Amino acid sequence: MARKIGSRYTAHQILGRGSAGTVWLGEGPEGPVAIKLLREDLASDQELVSRFVGERTALLGLEHPRIVSVRDLVVDGNDLALVMDLVRGTDLRTRLDRERRLAPEAAVAIVADVADALAAAHAAGVVHRDVKPENVLLDMQGPLGPGASHPALLTDFGVAKLIDTPRRTRATKIIGTPDYLAPEIVEGLPPRASVDIYALATVLYELLAGFTPFGGGHPGAVLRRHVTETVVPLPGIPDELWQLLVQCLAKGPASRLRASELAARLRELLPMLAGMGPLDVDEPGDDAEDGPEEPAAAAPAPPGDPVRRGTVPLVPGARPADANRDTHTSMRVPAPDELAGGARGTARAPRAAGAPRPGSARNRAVARRRRAVLGAGAVVLAAAVGAGAWLAGGGDGDDPGPRDTGNSAPAAP
Numbered sequence: 151m152a153r154k155i156g157s158r159y160t161a162h163q164i165l166g167r168g169s170a171g172t173v174w175l176g177e178g179p180e181g182p183v184a185i186k187l188l189r190e191d192l193a194s195d196q197e198l199v200s201r202f203v204g205e206r207t208a209l210l211g212l213e214h215p216r217i218v219s220v221r222d223l224v225v226d227g228n229d230l231a232l233v234m235d236l237v238r239g240t241d242l243r244t245r246l247d248r249e250r251r252l253a254p255e256a257a258v259a260i261v262a263d264v265a266d267a268l269a270a271a272h273a274a275g276v277v278h279r280d281v282k283p284e285n286v287l288l289d290m291q292g293p294l295g296p297g298a299s300h301p302a303l304l305t306d307f308g309v310a311k312l313i314d315t316p317r318r319t320r321a322t323k324i325i326g327t328p329d330y331l332a333p334e335i336v337e338g339l340p341p342r343a344s345v346d347i348y349a350l351a352t353v354l355y356e357l358l359a360g361f362t363p364f365g366g367g368h369p370g371a372v373l374r375r376h377v378t379e380t381v382v383p384l385p386g387i388p389d390e391l392w393q394l395l396v397q398c399l400a401k402g403p404a405s406r407l408r409a410s411e412l413a414a415r416l417r418e419l420l421p422m423l424a425g426m427g428p429l430d431v432d433e434p435g436d437d438a439e440d441g442p443e444e445p446a447a448a449a450p451a452p453p454g455d456p457v458r459r460g461t462v463p464l465v466p467g468a469r470p471a472d473a474n475r476d477t478h479t480s481m482r483v484p485a486p487d488e489l490a491g492g493a494r495g496t497a498r499a500p501r502a503a504g505a506p507r508p509g510s511a512r513n514r515a516v517a518r519r520r521r522a523v524l525g526a527g528a529v530v531l532a533a534a535v536g537a538g539a540w541l542a543g544g545g546d547g548d549d550p551g552p553r554d555t556g557n558s559a560p561a562a563p
Contacts, residue, residue, distance in 0.1 A: 155231050156224040161185050178233060183221060186232040186306075193230035202230060208276055209307065216267035218287060218305035237303055239290035242283035242353075250360045251431075254391065255423040256297030257357035258416045260286070263295075263302035264350055265413035271307060272343040272409055278307055279341050281349035282330050283356065296420045328372040329356075329365040333401050336373045344403035347412060351398035359384050361433045363399065377401070386429045391419055 153161050161174035171188040192198055202223065209220045209232070222233040242260065246252070252260075264286055271278060278285075285306045292301035332348035335341055356362045363382070364375035381399050383392060394415055398406050407415065 155185055155187065155229055155233075156226040158222070159183065159185060159224065159231075159233060161187070175236070176233070178221070180221075182236045184218075184234045184236045186234065188230045188232075190228060193228050199225060199230060208274070212271060212274060212276060212307055214267055214270035216263050216301070216303050217270060217307065218303050220307070234305065237287040237289055237305075239288045239292075239300060242286035242288060242302065242357075245288060246283055246357065246360075249428075251428045252357045253297055253423075253428050254358060254388070254426050255420060256299040257354060258391070258419060258423060259296040259299040260288075260302040260357065261350060261354045262413045262416040262420075264304050264353070265409045265416065267304035268343075268346050268350065269409035269413060271304075272346070276307060277341055277343055278304065278346050278349075280306060280327060280330075281346050281353060282327050283353060286353070296424070328369040329362040331373065331376060332403070333377045334403055336376050342403060343409070344406045347398050347406045347409060348403075350409075350412070351395055351406075355381070355384070355395060355399070358387065358429055359431055359433070366434070384429055385431050388419070388422060388426075390422070394419070 155161050155174075155176065159176050159178045161176045163175040165173045165175050165184065167173075171186055171192070174185045174187060176183045176185040203225060206223050209223065213219055218237060219235045220232050221235065224231040224233060264281070268278065268281070281304070285304060287303045287305055288300040289303060290300055294300065330349040330352045332341075332345040335345055352362055352364075364379060365372055381396065387395075394407075394412075398412060400406050
């Protein structure tokens, strides 16, 4: 059912729903558009509306071929909406769900496009703060690039910043998608451009591996891993690409590359990745015989603070991502003692396909078999040593006592 959005736009069809609102296929004076209509509780927040209007110039000023441009902002009664370019294609999450992981050449080409978008935004003083596959759109009508990849465009600029008001979050809250949050955000520091680089490197890891480096389990456990755990290498990844990933996933923001540097370095790697197939790795915990991982100690979400799920594809025909994935969570900043310990069972170490997961039931069974073989070997070795001693001692098993060799002096009478 069509509905009017302000005086210039008509929304015809829902394309998707997400944590911040609903995306519609709409029509404006210049043709088809995507209209992101924010939730009613956000639209009724006068502080947020004022912040929304205050960001108008910055949002409308972001123009780049790899950015989904915001054409207009609408504040009309209970409606608060962003009017954006319509991208005819799909989002990166949908492609990743379908293919599980991408060939390195295609993954790197897509991430280089997004890095270009971030470079333009950062130069304009805008931090995205919510880089993830759901916010990367693939233009199916654009020319194919390296690895037969479609041009990638970054969307939803400013939405996380608009929602993350000081009154709404205070200093004890963080808003974002747990899998992609930089350590400094988890520790309560203000987000700078480097948080986008960390999130984008996490996306690249996910495109290559099929899973994020620190994800899985309760959001509190995920946040702790970002701060305390080291990313584990992916089997089969070229060393040059791995070193680039490690640098951009550094815990210290100053160690990460700038967006323009990341885009250039990624494109330098494209020739060596040509023709390389997807990495052959298993996701931690994806083997049925492995059994569940041990539960990790987690920072609990505050009472009454619901976890919001879902994604917002801005393209016709795109389906929302798996509703079981936490895509945008508001929760308290974990206390220092909660971030200090790496609870056993939280590490997500990728492994070569077919290898047992460390700590899994199959891994423990292999260890038991190995111990049994070693134990049996020790028994055989001990038996062999005992037999040698028996032969050397005369073979009767009793203490032979002193032996007469013919050289002893005669006993005294």
